[in-house]
Amino acid sequence: MVLDSKTMGEICKFVKLKPRTVQEISILLKKNWRTAERYIEKISEETGCIKTRIFRGGTRGALKIVYWNMLDDIHSTSFQEELLEEIMKGKRRSDFSPFDIYQYIEDEKKQAHIEDATMIDTDIEISKQQDLITALRNAQKQILIFSGNLSWINSHQQGTPIINIIKEIAMRKIPIKIIARVSIVGAQNVDRLLSINKEVGRDIIEIRHRYQPLRAIVIDNKVVKMRELREPIFYRYGELKKKVEVFYDIYDPEWAEWLQKVFWKMYTKALPAPKRIKEIEKIQNKILLS
Numbered sequence: 001m002v003l004d005s006k007t008m009g010e011i012c013k014f015v016k017l018k019p020r021t022v023q024e025i026s027i028l029l030k031k032n033w034r035t036a037e038r039y040i041e042k043i044s045e046e047t048g049c050i051k052t053r054i055f056r057g058g059t060r061g062a063l064k065i066v067y068w069n070m071l072d073d074i075h076s077t078s079f080q081e082e083l084l085e086e087i088m089k090g091k092r093r094s095d096f097s098p099f100d101i102y103q104y105i106e107d108e109k110k111q112a113h114i115e116d117a118t119m120i121d122t123d124i125e126i127s128k129q130q131d132l133i134t135a136l137r138n139a140q141k142q143i144l145i146f147s148g149n150l151s152w153i154n155s156h157q158q159g160t161p162i163i164n165i166i167k168e169i170a171m172r173k174i175p176i177k178i179i180a181r182v183s184i185v186g187a188q189n190v191d192r193l194l195s196i197n198k199e200v201g202r203d204i205i206e207i208r209h210r211y212q213p214l215r216a217i218v219i220d221n222k223v224v225k226m227r228e229l230r231e232p233i234f235y236r237y238g239e240l241k242k243k244v245e246v247f248y249d250i251y252d253p254e255w256a257e258w259l260q261k262v263f264w265k266m267y268t269k270a271l272p273a274p275k276r277i278k279e280i281e282k283i284q285n286k287i288l289l290s
Contacts, residue, residue: 003039011043012068015050019067040066045142045175048264070264079104080258087262090213093148098216098226101255102248109252117229117243126157130247132217132225133157136165139174139219144263146214147180150189150207163192170196170204179266182209182276184284190273208270214262221260224250 007029014020014028026036044050051069056062083100090096102110113129126132136143155162170176182190190207197203216226226248250256 003042007039008043008047011039012047012049015066016068019065022064022066025066037064044069047268048260049268069261084262084265087213088265091211093213093215093228096213098214098228098248099246101226101259102250105250105252105255110248110250112246112248115245115247117245124151124155126155126162128158130225131157132162133160133165135217135219135223135225136162136169138223139169141220142174143169143176143220144218144260144267145176145178145180146212146216146263146266147178148215149183149186150178150180150193151186153189153192166193166205167196167199170200173200173202173204176205177263177267178205178207179210179212179263179270180207180273181211182207182271182273184277184280187277190277194274207273208267209273209276210266210270212266216259218256218260218263221256222251222253224248224256224259226250 010028011025014025022033022037022040025040026033029036029039031039040050040052044052049068049070050066052064052066054062054064086096086100102112115127115130120127153163153166166176178193180186180190193205193207196205214226215228216224218224228246228248229243230246231243
């Protein structure tokens with residue numbers, strides 16, 4: 001049975017009050033638990049507003065709990081609240097530094113490296129040290145991407161096009177959600193990504209429009225890869241001699257989950273990319289006819 005918006009709303013409202021079991025949700029909907037579980041998985045995949053956690057896993061008494069997952073309702077620390085405010089207000093990558101997140105992570109749960117951005121185009125050439133391909137291939141459940149104009153889909157790592165890796169992951173039925181700046185200039189990038197859905201047979205890749213400052217990937221709520229460009233023009237003379245790209249890797253599940261919540265806070269209010277492009281084209285056509 002197809003999950004409609006009314007049923008989705010009922011489930012979300014029910015879970016927001018307090019964590020629920022799958023059985024409680026099936027009773028609410030007057031559906032069997034298999035249908036209830038499919039609905040829960042679909043809502044989690046499409047909106048991120050609810051998540052599940054299994055207690056006593058691997059035993060006969062294993063219990064799956066469904067809980068509310070939106071950032072507005074979690075108890076963030078004061079510095080996380082400040083970080084959230086800065087991120088939500090930011091429009092361009094220069095409006096926020098990922099280091100402001102990285103600095104709070106314990107040493108054993110993070111690593112960083114720097115590349116000379118004057119020697120290679122880091123938007124196109126992905127180094128072996130960065131190793132984006134391995135990180136993406138390790139995904140098992142979901143990939144969330146904070147992007148700019150989607151130019152990274154034209155990049156490659158040691159000759160392997162990243163778009164091929166994205167297609168490979170999509171064929172494994174792993175959902176990929178993307179927030180990006182959608183414009184006519186980058187419409188071709190949007191089309192290339194969404195065309196993969198036709199091969200998969202479902203909307204496994206979804207893109208929504210929003211201006212935002214992060215350049216990051218959250219994989220399975222376990223791993224976060226962030227990056228930022230640092231240029232001498234923004235520093236005092238002599239402080240930074242050349243343009244560099246800084247890559248931050250985080251392996252802290254708590255921070256990965258926090259960033260996942262930031263993503264869904266943006267994503268749920270953002271406009272689907274096809275709708276955005278359609279509206280831009282309408283205006284362009286009017287201009288051409290005027």
